[in-house]
Amino acid sequence: MTDTPAEARVQQPLPWHADAWQQLHLRRQRLPHALLMTGYAGIGKQQFAQALAASLLCEQVQTNGHACGHCTACNWLAQGTHPDFRRIGLAVEAAEEGEANKRSGQWISIGQIRDLAEFVQLSSHRQGLRVVLLEAADRLNSYAANALLKTLEEPPERVMFLLVSDQLHRVLPTIRSRCQQVLLPMPEAQQARQWLQTQGQVPDALLDLAGGMPLLAQRYQQEGWSGEWQQVVEWLSRPKQEPVSLVAGWSKLPLPALHDWISKWLHDLLQVTSAGMPRYYPARQEALQTLAARADRQALLACLNTVQQAKPLLTHPLNAKLVMEQWLFAYRGLWQKRAAG
Numbered sequence: 001m002t003d004t005p006a007e008a009r010v011q012q013p014l015p016w017h018a019d020a021w022q023q024l025h026l027r028r029q030r031l032p033h034a035l036l037m038t039g040y041a042g043i044g045k046q047q048f049a050q051a052l053a054a055s056l057l058c059e060q061v062q063t064n065g066h067a068c069g070h071c072t073a074c075n076w077l078a079q080g081t082h083p084d085f086r087r088i089g090l091a092v093e094a095a096e097e098g099e100a101n102k103r104s105g106q107w108i109s110i111g112q113i114r115d116l117a118e119f120v121q122l123s124s125h126r127q128g129l130r131v132v133l134l135e136a137a138d139r140l141n142s143y144a145a146n147a148l149l150k151t152l153e154e155p156p157e158r159v160m161f162l163l164v165s166d167q168l169h170r171v172l173p174t175i176r177s178r179c180q181q182v183l184l185p186m187p188e189a190q191q192a193r194q195w196l197q198t199q200g201q202v203p204d205a206l207l208d209l210a211g212g213m214p215l216l217a218q219r220y221q222q223e224g225w226s227g228e229w230q231q232v233v234e235w236l237s238r239p240k241q242e243p244v245s246l247v248a249g250w251s252k253l254p255l256p257a258l259h260d261w262i263s264k265w266l267h268d269l270l271q272v273t274s275a276g277m278p279r280y281y282p283a284r285q286e287a288l289q290t291l292a293a294r295a296d297r298q299a300l301l302a303c304l305n306t307v308q309q310a311k312p313l314l315t316h317p318l319n320a321k322l323v324m325e326q327w328l329f330a331y332r333g334l335w336q337k338r339a340a341g
């Protein structure tokens with residue numbers, strides 16, 4: 001998720017979603033009252049949903065179904081002031097809704113859904129549709145999910161719900177069943193690379209790290225940890241340096257970033273030990289093969305387990321540096337044991 005407000009400008013669908021767009025456009029007059037956009041994280045589902053919202057609200061829609069970008073409705077949407085549009089994003093959970101929820105990171109709150117219930121009962125300002133865009137439909141706590149379900153079960157007239165999720169299994173089945181699902185594809189590698197070239201300098205290695213998901217690659221670039229990332233990959237390739245001194249240099253590196261890089265490295269290492277191809281670090285195939293030749297598969301799995309077990313800590317790490325060191329020691333231990341044995 002970026003910090004830029006979704007309404008900053010009227011969005012258009014990404015090139016690899018042209019077919020999905022066309023199919024929806026063809027049945028524009030017969031769309032159900034709720035659509036659930038699904039697919040991998042980092043492929044542009046939010047952008048698709050925003051483009052669709054813009055298209056549904058636009059008062060001079062183009063023949064391909066894209067919003068015109070300059071009518072009154074488009075201007076309002078671009079400024080974030082369209083009275084018939086609501087976007088529900090993640091908010092920090094209010095304390096009164098329970099300790100368990102408070103600890104688990106970001107959620108859509110019951111308060112946001114209650115506001116929504118009021119909004120959908122209003123009549124349209126522009127005599128058209130009212131559109132609700134709900135990001136991260138998998139991040140509704142149980143109160144919020146049930147409140148939303150009520151609204152979806154008794155859909156108000158002329159309201160369109162656009163839900164987005166990349167973790168479909170976490171969306172309440174009763175909510176899923178009230179929506180028509182739109183499965184959005186990921187782009188071909190070449191298409192992703194071409195698009196990233198139009199977005200500025202995003203190295204191919206970041207697209208690899210993102211598993212081919214171009215918006216995730218773009219986010220990696222924007223997060224600006226590529227220096228630390230290079231350092232980590234160098235170290236993982238040749239784990240000689242002592243972890244404590246290495247970690248000491250990463251004063252601000254977020255734990256989830258390191259978790260992501262190491263998990264993917266271990267994934268690739270396991271792939272290579274069973275004669276597979278690396279998915280996230282193809283440029284490091286040689287180093288991975290050298291390590292894989294020395295690796296004990298069981299020990300590798302145990303190391304991956306150590307890293308995965310820390311997942312609940314990622315949102316509220318007590319001591320990020322300590323956790324980082326623990327991972328690096330576990331990894332370095334893999335090779336030291338082999339050398340000793």
Ligand SMILES: [Zn+2]
Pocket residue numbers: 057058059060061067068069070071072073074
């Ligand atoms: Zn327009």
